[in-house]
Amino acid sequence: MEKVRVRFAPSPTGFAHIGNMRNSVFDWLLAKHTGGTFILRIEDTDRARYVPGALEEIFEALDWLETPYNEGPVTGGPHGPYFQSERLDLYDKYAKQLVEQGDAYYCFCTSERLAEMRKDQEARKQPTGYDRACLQLSPAETAAKLQEGVPAVIRFKVPREGSTTFSDLVRGDITFENRLLDDFVIIKSDGYPTYHFASVVDDHLMEITHVLRSEEWISSTPKHVLMYNALGWDAPKFVHPPLILGPDKSKLSKRHGAVRFLDYKERGFLPEAMMNFVALLGWSPGEEQELFTTQELIDKFNIEGIVNHPVVFDIQKLEWMNGVYIRAADLGRITELCLPYLQEAGLIPKDLTSDELDYTRAVISLEKDRMKVLSDVVHITDFFFRTEVDLEYEEKGMKKWLSKPHVPDLLRKLAAHLTEISEFTIESLEESVRKVGEELELSGGHVIHPVRMAVTGRTVGPGLFETMAVLGKDRVISRLYHTLDLLKAGQAD
């Protein structure tokens, strides 16, 4: 099998988002699958949009997914540096080569002139594009302007005839008419290369075999192919996975919310769930299984399975999948991961005694199976940690049960009974509760529902006896009396 060299080439202009990371996962899986190399290259050529901290996001996201790169910024490698901002001399060298060959030229047009020209073209419903004014400049004129220090860019001279065809491994051959391509800028007036140029130079020098990037890049690929040709280089293979769409079917972006990849970490998605889900965002193994370990993904991942149409990001399915992984995960691990949420909510102290940790673990063992995301832990377990519980008596189910006339008697008798028993186990509690119910000649539901509400303040939750056993004798009895007080105080009309 061909060993690929693939690169994940994010631009530090914002947080790492779902689309970025999906591509990085595809890159990584492809590299692992073929025994190839996964390279991280930072495309920091836009000084104006540079966002401090963006780089750290990328590192953290990669780290969280456990998809380390083989060559890149920190670890280095034989094709560094891996920051484009540190490779300016290389771009300069090849840009000058293109100018000398006559495949590129200096342009001194101001952005005002360009904007006006574009406006004019649009008004006349002409295709927009540079009018090549500066191509008419004589070598002497160009040299003079450069000498004077007039701000200049370098543009690639796109052939006006013919067409450019390339093969996208996902879609097959794609052809563009050259005359519709603009004489695009390759070196900006600040001396930095544009994406188009830098990525071509770097992908070649870094010996990238497969350029994997989202579908939105298809229309600029012919520009890249033209540059490879002009430089006498073989173009790499192109792989364009589909765009990821929001629920409204437009390209997933900030306005859809929840596109920042690390938000998912913070909300309590498990990395293995994200890996599994993201791998399926635009790729299909072609079988009915859809829950995969990372190793299975590595074994199965292939370019043929990448789909050719945009895919909608279905958060509900992600949540379902995360729930599956939480249920499968080890209790100790889930407990550990839940602690920060509980601490943040002020439900448990920052420094836990071993008793407190045991209690928390017992609580989570009861609720683990009903979490979709770890942050759910706060609202489903809070009653275990609060000293007193709110009854939210006006809530429909609550009022229905607690307003029944037998309730005060039931709670009083149960409290008295529980005070007497020595063991507070699931079995002894069930026996006790049922016994008190029988004494009052009440059916199961008439006993269990009110007791649950009195003890937890909730109408829903894990099994009542398990819950009571975890809560322990003191909390249970105190809550029974507390509820009795509330009912007496007139909450029960």
Next chain:
RNA sequence: GGCGCCAUGGUCUAACGGUUAGGACACGUCUCUUUCAAGGACGCGGCAGGGGUUCAACUCCCCUUGGCGCUACCA
């Protein structure tokens, strides 16, 4: 507007000329059950439309329609 990509249920996807069009999420009903989840069972719901090609089209070709993307000295 121009150029490009794409088109199976609400969403993700299987089918690679011959299937009662399969699976998953979501949704609904039932079941289990002390409640809620989870689990189990069942169900709702799809080949965008029109032409061809073929003995036979979801599958191949063309057109239409629709969706999306690109159209910067941003990536």
